[in-house]
Amino acid sequence: MSYTKAMGEVVRLPVRHGDPAATDPAPDLDASPAMPGNAGAGVPPNDPPLIPAPSGDGDDGEAIEGRVLVDRPDGYRPDVRARRMAGERDHRRPIIAPWLRNRDEAHATIRWAVGYAGHVTGYHAARIPLYGLRLALRSPRGLYRVVAGTWRWTYDIESRPLRTHAIDRRNDDSYLKLMSERNDRVRARLFVAGAGVVGTGLAAASVAAAGGITQTIVLATLVALLGWIGTPTDRRILDTAVVSTKAPKLTSEIVVRALAALGNAEINKAVGKGGGGITFPAPITRDGPGWRAEVDLPYGVTATDIMERRDRLASGLRRPMGCVWPEPAHDQHAGRLVLWVGDQDMNQVKPVAGPLAKTTATVDLFKPVPFGTDQRGRPVTVELMYANALFGAMPGMGKTFALRVLALAAALDPTAQLRVYELKGTGDLSPLEKVAHQYGSGQDDETLAACLDALREVRKDLGRRAKVIRKLPKDICPENKVTPQLAAKRSLGLYPSVFILDECQNLFAHPDFGDEAARLAVDIIKLGRALGVILLLATQRPDKDSLPTGVSANVGLRFCLKVMGQTENDMILGTSMYKNGIRATTFTKKDKGIGYLAGEADDPQIVRGYYIDNPAADRIADRARALRKAAGTLTGIAAGEDPTPTADDGASLLEDLAAVMAPGEDKVHSQVLVDRLAELRPIVYGPWADLDPTGKARQLAAALKPYGIGTPQVWGQDETGKGRNLKGVHRDHVTDALETTRRTGR
Numbered sequence: 169m170s171y172t173k174a175m176g177e178v179v180r181l182p183v184r185h186g187d188p189a190a191t192d193p194a195p196d197l198d199a200s201p202a203m204p205g206n207a208g209a210g211v212p213p214n215d216p217p218l219i220p221a222p223s224g225d226g227d228d229g230e231a232i233e234g235r236v237l238v239d240r241p242d243g244y245r246p247d248v249r250a251r252r253m254a255g256e257r258d259h260r261r262p263i264i265a266p267w268l269r270n271r272d273e274a275h276a277t278i279r280w281a282v283g284y285a286g287h288v289t290g291y292h293a294a295r296i297p298l299y300g301l302r303l304a305l306r307s308p309r310g311l312y313r314v315v316a317g318t319w320r321w322t323y324d325i326e327s328r329p330l331r332t333h334a335i336d337r338r339n340d341d342s343y344l345k346l347m348s349e350r351n352d353r354v355r356a357r358l359f360v361a362g363a364g365v366v367g368t369g370l371a372a373a374s375v376a377a378a379g380g381i382t383q384t385i386v387l388a389t390l391v392a393l394l395g396w397i398g399t400p401t402d403r404r405i406l407d408t409a410v411v412s413t414k415a416p417k418l419t420s421e422i423v424v425r426a427l428a429a430l431g432n433a434e435i436n437k438a439v440g441k442g443g444g445g446i447t448f449p450a451p452i453t454r455d456g457p458g459w460r461a462e463v464d465l466p467y468g469v470t471a472t473d474i475m476e477r478r479d480r481l482a483s484g485l486r487r488p489m490g491c492v493w494p495e496p497a498h499d500q501h502a503g504r505l506v507l508w509v510g511d512q513d514m515n516q517v518k519p520v521a522g523p524l525a526k527t528t529a530t531v532d533l534f535k536p537v538p539f540g541t542d543q544r545g546r547p548v549t550v551e552l553m554y555a556n557a558l559f560g561a562m563p564g565m566g567k568t569f570a571l572r573v574l575a576l577a578a579a580l581d582p583t584a585q586l587r588v589y590e591l592k593g594t595g596d597l598s599p600l601e602k603v604a605h606q607y608g609s610g611q612d613d614e615t616l617a618a619c620l621d622a623l624r625e626v627r628k629d630l631g632r633r634a635k636v637i638r639k640l641p642k643d644i645c646p647e648n649k650v651t652p653q654l655a656a657k658r659s660l661g662l663y664p665s666v667f668i669l670d671e672c673q674n675l676f677a678h679p680d681f682g683d684e685a686a687r688l689a690v691d692i693i694k695l696g697r698a699l700g701v702i703l704l705l706a707t708q709r710p711d712k713d714s715l716p717t718g719v720s721a722n723v724g725l726r727f728c729l730k731v732m733g734q735t736e737n738d739m740i741l742g743t744s745m746y747k748n749g750i751r752a753t754t755f756t757k758k759d760k761g762i763g764y765l766a767g768e769a770d771d772p773q774i775v776r777g778y779y780i781d782n783p784a785a786d787r788i789a790d791r792a793r794a795l796r797k798a799a800g801t802l803t804g805i806a807a808g809e810d811p812t813p814t815a816d817d818g819a820s821l822l823e824d825l826a827a828v829m830a831p832g833e834d835k836v837h838s839q840v841l842v843d844r845l846a847e848l849r850p851i852v853y854g855p856w857a858d859l860d861p862t863g864k865a866r867q868l869a870a871a872l873k874p875y876g877i878g879t880p881q882v883w884g885q886d887e888t889g890k891g892r893n894l895k896g897v898h899r900d901h902v903t904d905a906l907e908t909t910r911r912t913g914r
């Protein structure tokens with residue numbers, strides 16, 4: 169059928185099936201003809217929809233004035249192979265269960281299974297006497313049941329109602345037939361029963377003749393068997409070792425019911441009469457300690473629409489809110505929702521201290537460091553190197569705890585230098601004092617000024633680091649950024665430098681220091697990344713006066729625990745996060761330590777930071793100190809020095825030299841030592857480091873002369889690792905001189 173109409177009206181076109189060229193001017197949308205929006209007004213849904221075209225004739229020579237087909241004709245055969253391949257890619261289920269592929273998860277599961285089996289075994293083993301008594305008491309009833317059952321079977325008692333029925337109906341033939349059958353049956357069964365009695369008697373005689381152990385075993389087995397048979401159907405033999413608090417199973421019906429309760433018009437339309445419904449592209453499965461459902465929402469509804477109404481969804485599912493975690497399916501369309509419903513409220517799960525609390529834990533800041541666990545209990549790590557982090561929350565939600573996890577991780581990397589300022593004054597970060605190069609705690613102007621000085625120092629050090637990197641040959645530093653190899657060369661001074669600033673609002677909102685501190689922090693965030701400087705900030709007041717916009721806009725990692733409103737949410741997590749459904753406002757007061765972590769994975773994830781309390785933090789810091797001592801990297805406050813940078817620093821050159829010569833380094837070139845000294849105290853020794861190599865050696869020789877220490881030729885490695893004979897210092901000479909100075913008090 170074909171006809172044409174004027175522009176703007178719906179026109180049906182002739183379609184030559186099997187000739188794609190005739191119908192292919194439009195892109196291959198491969199869409200269902202029944203899809204809303206494809207059909208023009210008045211056109212039945214099965215007809216191809218039309219859109220206006222510039223002009224011209226149709227391929228078949230008929231006038232199609234201004235009209236072009238956009239859908240393929242009915243005769244179009246889909247590429248089944250391509251579809252199956254695409255579909256399978258999405259829905260292939262893993263050959264090996266995901267928990268088995270993750271080492272930590274597999275370990276946790278095995279630990280649980282072994283612990284569970286151990287508990288159940290122990291529980292029942294302790295109750296063996298009780299179970300024995302129970303079975304013995306029930307065994308007479310069991311014996312009665314066995315005898316009565318055998319009697320009924322032998323004399324065919326079950327068929328008695330049939331015979332009675334035949335008598336009642338006066339059916340003689342039937343009665344006689346039934347009686348004859350019964351007599352045959354009873355005869356045969358009497359024979360079997362007799363054989364059984366004789367067998368039992370013989371067995372009893374042989375047991376009686378056997379030893380005491382056999383008798384005991386046989387008797388115990390017999391009592392257990394009869395006790396089991398004698399147990400009433402509503403009673404148990406074993407007690408319950410583990411009371412199961414199993415959460416209800418998640419079914420598609422429950423999910424649809426909960427979605428329908430959200431008050432979303434499109435969902436209501438879809439689940440209403442004649443609606444397209446809500447579909448599930450994959451079966452609902454167990455995933456960790458919970459259920460996972462993948463849901464294709466109705467057209468036009470996005471996963472974010474559902475995430476925004478998590479509270480209502482939880483109500484619809486009849487589960488606590490801390491169990492209900494809707495997420496978008498990152499690699500799918502916006503209408504695909506992944507709904508994970510945990511068996512237990514996340515805030516009810518016992519918090520764990522994590523791998524840092526292990527006595528063998530060490531950290532390399534160039535690798536991901538442990539931070540916490542997600543809703544499913546899977547470990548979450550963060551990459552601190554080349555990143556900065558911002559922690560924000562209302563007071564008392566666990567921000568300092570979370571910050572402390574990363575601070576302790578940094579402490580366990582002995583190469584990292586730590587500056588720790590906790591500007592509330594409660595000493596929450598005091599365990600770190602024993603490993604920190606600089607440490608301050610308090611809200612007073614003196615502490616704030618010291619913190620500002622430290623920021624200035626780090627900002628200045630950025631210039632030095634950039635210069636060092638610039639000067640390095642391209643083959644050693646191809647990316648123009650600090651690498652693990654460069655950071656390991658202590659003399660280059662490119663080791664990780666971590667600045668930890670808790671309650672930073674007290675500094676940024678300070679009338680005198682605030683502006684400069686904000687400028688310095690933004691510079692450090694922007695420039696420090698590639699230069700090995702990491703800034704970790706935490707605030708309980710994320711507003712524009714207390715948190716510079718330059719900081720909130722540029723920081724890479726963000727962890728937001730419960731906040732009160734959209735502004736705080738977006739200050740911490742980034743612009744538009746609230747709009748996109750990432751709402752830390754939905755956490756409850758009980759969700760301590762739980763927050764959104766943004767900047768680590770592609771999408772923000774829910775994480776609960778590891779729970780490391782003060783005593784545990786103290787133990788970790790002790791280990792970190794021991795690691796630093798062994799590596800010779802204990803400096804500043806931690807080494808008992810006053811590292812406050814002042815131009816007239818009176819610190820002893822000998823002590824500084826001892827600090828920069830690692831144990832085991834017997835001789836070190838003078839120029840190398842000068843670089844290390846400058847790195848230790850840039851303000852005091854910085855000018856020495858600006859000299860050429862000969863100048864550096866001369867400067868050090870002159871400074872050491874008063875102590876009677878010479879700088880002879882020594883064999884050692886230069887910064888490129890090449891062995892050379894240059895002027896240098898013997899470690900023994902320094903330690904001897906230091907000893908003499910201390911003894912004589914000079």
Ligand SMILES: Nc1ncnc2c1ncn2[C@@H]1O[C@H](COP(=O)(O)OP(=O)(O)OP(=O)(O)O)[C@@H](O)[C@H]1O
Pocket residue numbers: 519561562563564565566567568569570592708760761762776777778779
């Ligand atoms: N990961 C966690 N799991 C369980 N509880 C936690 C966790 N982190 C913190 N908490 C609890 O939250 C309480 C408050 O933590 P924290 O002191 O870090 O809060 P804060 O946000 O820094 O508070 P403030 O802003 O007042 O300093 C802690 O005493 C601890 O009991």
